[in-house]
């Protein structure tokens with residue numbers, strides 16, 4: 001576990017299972033059809049029950065680089081924000097911008113809905129193949145840049161599934177310079 005204060009908010013890193021997090025919203029690494037799948041998406045639908053998929057079906061889909069919000073069903077978190085990160089090809093097909101936009105869209109939805117605490121997975125770094133170090137740098141700087149401005153979000157918890165991913169995020173968060181005013 002690691003914490004860093006950014007203005008009046010906290011950025012935290014933990015290793016664990018995002019479906020167990022007691023926060024206002026957890027973020028899903030979804031696909032653009034919102035069709036469910038493996039990885040964190042599968043875990044969220046398994047733990048949250050069919051109400052989440054019913055809402056996803058009604059929404060119909062979500063473009064890459066964007067996010068949509070649904071109920072959390074039977075999860076401890078009342079909401080799931082489904083973010084669609086890019087499939088990694090060569091890094092030269094707009095992947096960094098799309099990954100950044102996916103995180104920014106989650107943060108914008110959280111602000112709109114008055115969400116105070118959110119748990120976030122490492123989007124695109126599983127089945128979608130984004131190199132973990134590059135993706136972690138984008139994830140952390142996008143969240144920190146957001147929290148440096150005026151924000152009503154109090155806690156952003158990155159939930160890393162593997163010890164290795166946790167260590168990558170931890171070493172980057174230690175290095176990232178920031179200003180607390």
Ligand code: ADP
Pocket residue numbers: 016017018019029030038039040041043085121122123124125126127128129130159160161162165
């Ligand atoms: P993507 O298709 O966006 O790459 P994946 O779900 O395949 O999404 O992987 C994204 C990250 O989520 C990976 O680092 C994977 O290890 C992680 N992950 C898988 N299950 C969970 C879980 N229950 N909680 C948190 N992270 C998870």
